[in-house]
Amino acid sequence: MTGTNRQHGAMEFTDAPVNLDEVRLYRLQRFRDQLRNRDVAGGLLFDQINTRYVTDATNMQVWSSHYETRCVFVATEGPVVLFDYADLPHLAEGLPGVDEYRVNSSFYYFTAGSRSEERAQQFAAEIADLVVAHGGGNMRLAVDRLSALGADALRARGIDVIDGLPPIEHARAIKSPGELVLMEASIAVCEEGMRAMYEVLQPGITENALWARLHETNIRLGGEWIETRLLSSGPRTNPWFRECSMRAIQEGDLVCFDTDLIGPYGYCADISRAWVCGQKASAEQRTLFALSQEQILHNIEVLGPGKSFSEVSEQAWQIPEPYSGNRYSSLIHGVGLADEYPSIKHWADWQKRGYDGVLEPGMTLCVESYIGAAGGSQGIKLEEQVLITETGTRPLSTYPLALG
Numbered sequence: 001m002t003g004t005n006r007q008h009g010a011m012e013f014t015d016a017p018v019n020l021d022e023v024r025l026y027r028l029q030r031f032r033d034q035l036r037n038r039d040v041a042g043g044l045l046f047d048q049i050n051t052r053y054v055t056d057a058t059n060m061q062v063w064s065s066h067y068e069t070r071c072v073f074v075a076t077e078g079p080v081v082l083f084d085y086a087d088l089p090h091l092a093e094g095l096p097g098v099d100e101y102r103v104n105s106s107f108y109y110f111t112a113g114s115r116s117e118e119r120a121q122q123f124a125a126e127i128a129d130l131v132v133a134h135g136g137g138n139m140r141l142a143v144d145r146l147s148a149l150g151a152d153a154l155r156a157r158g159i160d161v162i163d164g165l166p167p168i169e170h171a172r173a174i175k176s177p178g179e180l181v182l183m184e185a186s187i188a189v190c191e192e193g194m195r196a197m198y199e200v201l202q203p204g205i206t207e208n209a210l211w212a213r214l215h216e217t218n219i220r221l222g223g224e225w226i227e228t229r230l231l232s233s234g235p236r237t238n239p240w241f242r243e244c245s246m247r248a249i250q251e252g253d254l255v256c257f258d259t260d261l262i263g264p265y266g267y268c269a270d271i272s273r274a275w276v277c278g279q280k281a282s283a284e285q286r287t288l289f290a291l292s293q294e295q296i297l298h299n300i301e302v303l304g305p306g307k308s309f310s311e312v313s314e315q316a317w318q319i320p321e322p323y324s325g326n327r328y329s330s331l332i333h334g335v336g337l338a339d340e341y342p343s344i345k346h347w348a349d350w351q352k353r354g355y356d357g358v359l360e361p362g363m364t365l366c367v368e369s370y371i372g373a374a375g376g377s378q379g380i381k382l383e384e385q386v387l388i389t390e391t392g393t394r395p396l397s398t399y400p401l402a403l404g
Helices: 020-037 050-057 109-132 148-156 165-173 177-200 207-220 281-303 309-315 346-353
Strands: 002-006 012-013 042-045 071-075 080-084 100-103 138-142 159-165 231-233 254-259 274-278 332-334 339-344 364-371 380-388 393-395
Touching: 012 138, 020 050, 020 071, 020 165, 020 177, 042 050, 042 109, 042 165, 042 339, 050 071, 050 080, 050 165, 050 332, 071 109, 080 109, 080 159, 109 148, 138 148, 148 159, 159 380, 177 207, 207 254, 254 380, 274 281, 281 380, 309 339, 309 346
Parallel strands: 042 138, 080 100, 138 159
Antiparallel strands: 002 012, 042 071, 071 080, 231 254, 254 274, 274 380, 332 339, 332 364, 364 380, 380 393
16 A cells, blocks of 8 residues: 555554645635535534544544534634644644644633633634634634534624534545545555454454454554444344443354444544354354345445435335344445545435435445344344445445455
């Protein structure tokens, strides 16, 4: 892979495989284009995935996600101002999209206590000044997430707070060529971790110990964190969404997992596989796997540029009884720095939960499958990551789709 060295069988990222500044400026421009389309003065982003998308500045991302402690103001026509947790300007040095660095007037209760309202007013005054200075009279501000205290303080300053999730989600949906290289780097690390897991899968290992191999590989090779702990074995594979435990995996158990891995450069590798521990798969396990594999492959074939979400849903593989009641919560979803727009629902759920849109080249998607009978003793979870191209799809995940 470009930008990697291999030594003694290990992958080591020594230099970025693409020009990171080009990726950073592309992402910022994508967001600004969405802001212009919605006629707003700017955007205010608190979600740490979104702040990273527009600036690539990070600071204790998981911890900062718990609190309104870091945010970015993006003027549609004007500067980008990073409001950080503390006075740590070295964390934004050399980033071409950050024009100004300030310390945030954090107002969440843990840090501000009885002074929360006072601090919220200070924060709102700074943001309002930026909107007035750079909005050209437009007082509309797109905000991705903010507590009632902060939103009320902005409105008191004359700011028209609107939902900032549509512009940032639509911005993130189309990847540049550089982003795709970075995503493939993350997937390469993830799949290296999956191989490390497979090497130690034997009777007696706990689910947690098996999962730890993926974490260790990711961190050692330059990755960042894993969003979930979705690994289960044996009877814990049905129903899905149990996270890993101290259960010792037994001979002949199914082991299913969903990586949800944030790897090098912050990109997500979201891949699911199912293995059998120690011996050949049983007839039931082979049947479940064959159905899940058929669902995945059929649904990838359905995808293509210009297809509407509703068309994809209607043309998707029909889950047979008795498995439909245990179907996965979504059919297909977007992926970038994390899971993202769109989320395409099953046709059976369309009237209640579906929304429409169109697949475009540059979208990266995860195709999901869970096959396990309601009340059954085991189930199979599979997932593949793909790119929508000008003519169809291209696989991004490459780890073999097999039980062993």
